Amino acid sequence: MTALPRSVPSSTSLRDARWWRSSRSNGMNNCVETASLGSGPLAELLAVRDSKNTAGPAVLFSPTAWEDFIDALR
Secondary structure, three states, X not given: OOOOOOEEEHHHHOOOOEEXXXXXXXXXXXXXXXXXXXXXXXXXXXXXXXXXXXXXXXXXXXXXXXXXXXXXXX
């Protein structure tokens, strides 16, 4: 089995992703967007990127890893 990447370039690999900005983002320094990747080999993953750098990389999380991350922040 081929390992999935941990990050991908948003501008090329995730061109068709539908991004949602966090309701906690205030336009200062803490802007985050997420996208479900829908179909294909990355379908089970969630992408997270800096909304100020939409052409930059997106970090990929499994649903479980994302929930663990959010729980740790609480």
